[in-house]
Amino acid sequence: MRIATWNVNSIRQRLDYTVGWLRANQPDVVCLQELKCTDDAFPRLEIEGAGYNVAVHGQKGFNGVAILSRHPLEDVMTGLPGDDADEQSRYLEATISTDGGSVRIASIYLPNGNPIASPKFDYKLAWMDRLTARARMLLELEVPVVLAGDYNIIPMPIDARFPENWLADALFQPESRGRFRALAALGYTDALRACSDDEKIYSFWDYQAGAFQKNNGIRIDHLMLSPQAADRLKATWIDRDERARDKPSDHVPVVVELEIPIR
């Protein structure tokens, strides 16, 4: 089973590239982030036309997450538990079932958190605590779980081309990185690091100052696997070519292949 995560930075601006990527790569599941549109404005027919079922949790102008699946989407859960007052659309969870097995998958758009001396950073940390609580619950299911998305976390210095540039950024604070590490300590595996020897591998390059041309990138899009998913991990990669296109997203797809046969 092939599972991808991609922050598309507006699904309406990136619809052609998204459909083209689905056709070329034939993933079983894709988690999308930063849709920047409401459920009603999501281009559902075009995605369905490419052969995918759709679960959407949209929001006008900002945020918004979706799960696309070639297989039925079951038990869809919208929003991250733990704060009924949180109105930002950043979390969506569903079960993908095939005859070869089922996977619980979350599409995550973790808050950016900048600037660090602001309520936005507090919101980020509180959101991460809620995510950790949810991740702990999911482990109790003892099934393959994939928590995929834009975590807005640079886990380690090797995950940035120029780590010194990020010292004052919410993406690289000890509090943010510590919470990501806590997720790993629960028993979740960072799929890309578990299955790639390439240290200089990034998933985001800023639009400004020719960051992509200089390979001034960071790795902030992650697929975290429960033990039952990690046991089935076959391969991971990042589709860097998507960033070289005209008018691209600033993020590229990150992909995992799990040994869950599709029958």
Place this chain on the structure above:
DNA sequence: ATGGTCGGGGTCCGA
């Protein structure tokens, strides 16, 4: 030394 780019929705905010 400065500012550099996108997207959405409206002439600024979020990233």
